Amino acid sequence: MTKKKIILLILIVLCVVLFAILPLVIQKDSTINLVITVLLYMTLASSWNILGGYTGQTNLGHAAFFGIGSLAARLLWISGVPFFLSFLAGGFAAVVLALLIGIPAFKLRGVYFAIGTLALAQILNLTVSNIFPEMSYNPALADYQLASRYYLFLGLAVVTIGCAYLLVNSRWGLGMMAVREGEDAAESLGISALRHKLLALVVSAFFGGLVGGAFAYYHLSYYLNYPFSPEWTFDPMMMAYIGGTGTILGPIIGSVFFVLLKQLLVWNVGEYHLVIFGTLFILIVLFLPGGLIEAWKRIQNLRHHQKTSGPGGLSRRLGSWLHSLQPKKG
């Protein structure tokens, strides 16, 4: 067990180091921007996953947290507050919003929660566009450095995914998954569904807000209501589903896949990547609720069974080792 953990840890460190030295090796801005997009979606999808995947509360208003984070960070930063403080303020603004809506929102169960959060995000979207109709310009246009944005996104992605991992492997995480599997059953075991859902919402919102803050730091000019628009909910949600909800790896795989698909297809046929992505999303919801991770697991299981019919040996042990590497599904 420990040996595998060490190998896994080395792999992760290697990955992060690779990402960290990437801007030193590749100087092309377009590549850096592409990786930033991947990191942004990865973080956003992972933060959605904490509530939507692990706790089973389909949040269709995640854009509200992303938006409020970017709004708070951008406004504070423009008014002269040091960026890092504004960035953190973005995360806390999202937490405040989450706490404000948490109690009433969780009075809504199941699908009511989903459409309620959808409405909430749209309320904020419209209100922000009414209050701030003008384009917002980046105040640091003169000394804009892409590298600092890149490392902010990278650090945020690592911290978010790390925190998500720690949370879902803790006692609280187990409680969240119990709530997902059956709220009444969880309650009957003494798990407070409301508290677990609130915790998941707050953590999810906090990281969603921080990504929003990073977005505010990264983008040169945009309408302040743009981060509130529904695509910032639906794209990450689809990524989480396609990779596999309720797993740490799922949103990572999903976001990489999404951006690559977008890159491959955008040159040829307009917005077709979204048509393909939407189709894939439907297929996964209908036939493979565990996402790509589940697909991989099934293939491994199939191989495993083929191998076990023989005398075993190295390949079998390799198979079961690969199998044990999969993230635990709650």
Add this chain to the structure above:
Amino acid sequence: MMIQSLGQNLVFGLLVGALYGLVALGLSLIFGVTKFLNVAHGELVMFGGYACFWAFSLLGVDPFISIPISMVFLFLLGAVVYRLVFSRTVKLPEESKIKNTLLVAFGLSVILQNLALNFFTADERSVTTSYAMKAFTIAGVRFPVMRLASLVVAVLFLVALTLFLRKTYTGKAIRATAQNWEAASLMGIDIHKVYLLAFALGASLAGVAGILVTVNYSIYPTMGLSWTLKALIVMVLGGLGNIPGALIGGLILGVTESATSFFIDSNYREVAGLVLFLLVLIFRPQGLFGMKES
């Protein structure tokens, strides 16, 4: 003067509300019978609108005459979508059926939206007929012909749908299935046929609504979500799956919006509707007129 413009606002709210009711009618029919939460409803409305737009601009067909064209087109589209996608969720227990169809419908709305972007471009389109600007005045309150026609169409379709559900054999089968699909299926009703019919009918009603949206407002590929939200608001106000409730819910939403324009700011029209929606969801999830489920 104040009273008059208040009256004008009220009339406008009611006229717009009838249109909202029609937009929600199809969604409500589908949800009531199949328990599919088809949040791609706004996209169906959009496609209905485009059918009307192309019929008008290519063939010169009057929008009100293109109602059957749009209905047939959307009926077929609905049937295909049901067969390909929604039919897979029929056997699920109710709660996961609603959740899965909600997700699937979101995927569908992304697909339809981007197909529309690709084929119809992002331009805003609308249809302006020779009689579009006509209106008459009663006691100082203007009644635009287009809006009145929309009201008439909405009421006609509501009545037609109610009669169909109450008087015909097929309609009774649909109602039986809505009440209890297991019992209905034991009585020899082909559930898949009923679901297909209900879904396709709901889609064709979205087609009619699309025409009224095209002549009163404008259509563009990303319009879907805001109309889906309107339909959801109306459906929740009138009670989930309650057919006559759709018109009443529509009128309430229409009046709420126009009152917001009058007393606060017309930019907050949509926000007011959504806030009302959230309040109803939290305090009366069975709808304003819905009965509590036993």
